[in-house]
Amino acid sequence: MNSAPVIAAVDGSDHSLGALEWARAAAVRHGTGLLIAHVLPDHAQLYAGRRASLHDASQPDEFADPVRDRITALLGGGPGLPAGVQYEALEGSVPEALRVVGARARMLVMGSRGRGGFASLLLGSNSRAVSSTAPCPVVVVAHEERRADPAQALGEPSAGRVVLGLHASETPDDVLAFAFEEAAARGTTVQVVSAYAIPPSPTVLMDSPFMVVPPEGLADGGDGVPAEREMLRSQTERLAPFRIRHPQVPVEQAAVPGDPAGRLVTASRSAALVVVGRHHPRRSGMSLLMGSVAHALLQHAHGPVAVVPTLHDDA
Template sequence: MSHTIIVGIDGSDNAECALQWAITHAQKTSAEIRIVSAYTVPGVNMSQADIVYPADFDDAVKKTVEDIAEAAAATVTKAGVPVSTTIVPGDASGVMVEHSKNAALAVVGARGRGGFAGRLLGSVALAMPAHSQCPTVVVPSTWPTRVMPTTPLPIDDPVRTSDRPSAEADGRSRPDFSGEVVAAVDPFETDTPVLRAAAAQAAIYGVPLRLVGVTATHILSPEWMPSEEHLIRMYDEAAKAFTASADSLKGDFPDLEVRFSIFDAPATEVLVSATYTADLLVIGSRGRGGFVSTVLGSTSQGVLSHAVCPVRVVRVNRRQPGRRR
């Protein structure tokens, strides 16, 4: 397998944030970095406007992109990481997707230079998790500074957790996943691509892995509300499944500490709230519901739009679900 990390560079501050994250990851994994930059020359409908670009306009655009890529490569070299650059004409999203075919990981910023100011995700950050042939890490525009929303999402305590009660925990207003890699997994599946990818990431960084699951009884039909006995049984079954998930990792990751928290709340709100403290969130590219044509699940899109820590998106094939209890 390739040990190359591709990084989309466009000269924006967010691209610099993505590059710094990629450098740190490459140092820990002995990977090399490939800087990928794309450029397009604006087209003009001559029937609508009498505009003629200078003959060397294409060369000037390309030279600007080359300078940006070379500066990024110099930063990588200074960090002691092997680096190469690729500069090609074309749409940035398409170019990154194409290069993901021969990469172990893609890293992009959540926002680039283009697009409308009000759009939460840039076009590349939206396209890569959905179509990339390798996992994609989307880095927030201010990382490593974690800019909290004006009104953080209110999240209740988990209904089940592996954490032991403590006076410090009782005094917190929300779950704290500081110093952990958080994996968003189905609480009733014991082995998934997301689980394995998150475990590998946590092992590389030498931090605990936190499994976060959502039971979603809050969206059940009001005509049928589960009894307290039913809820308790469901929560207990989810906790047993997460314990089995942790046990399944011991063979490949014997030194990895695995913790879990199970919530009964909207999935997007739980996962966005997790990014308030987690070092990294790992999610799947697909959800359970929605149309087959929706390549990136609605939960994944919501999380990527509002996350304040890096998010790693793992491709999940709908036809190959994880092993269920």
């Protein structure tokens, strides 16, 4: 059992407080602790360095931290808190400080902070950098401008699923394990989505909704196109050990034509969480470059996205 804490990265903004709430619920679901991490702003770090160098005993030991005060007041000691809640002020650059603290995390949760005239489409630089380098899964919670309408999501038949973007021959086991563990903790379904390329055709409607099937429905001689049947069978083979490990988790499988990122963005409208791998493991197991699918999801998804690095060499 993974007893590492869920870490919430906060800076006092409403975006980060939304991520804190997501992290709090995740810690409760997984029965683990919650660590709230705040990277101090530059002026606070300069103050701490100046005081240490001058040994000025007349100055306060600590620089005032309004973020800590706000978090303390917000959480209080009410119900719904994990067993252990800690607050930690960090120094250094935001990506590096969170990368270091993430080494002891079950997952690191942060907000997506878009800036500029196209705020609904842009990803904050810190979110991008941490998702690309952290040694643990990073969950980025979309800001309000990008979130799907909750009432609409409740009306969708797939509302609340954990959606797993899967390339059967390339996605590392760590990504599948994370998706199944999240679904088990939520008591919900894993919906597996894989995309295959097709020749351009005027008869194909790329924006049409895709169908999902249970593994039991993959009978020989189905009506699907050969590429779809082969992909569904590859999914089934790859998912088998995880279904055995989590027999209580229902599985839906979908093989869809077209762009995987676009399909996953669509699925994010009604998903509790979309899970993808960070990069292609065969290109570089320790690569700091994020794959195009993960990057597109972080830019455009309508709900939380988990970007999972390769934690073990299973490629």
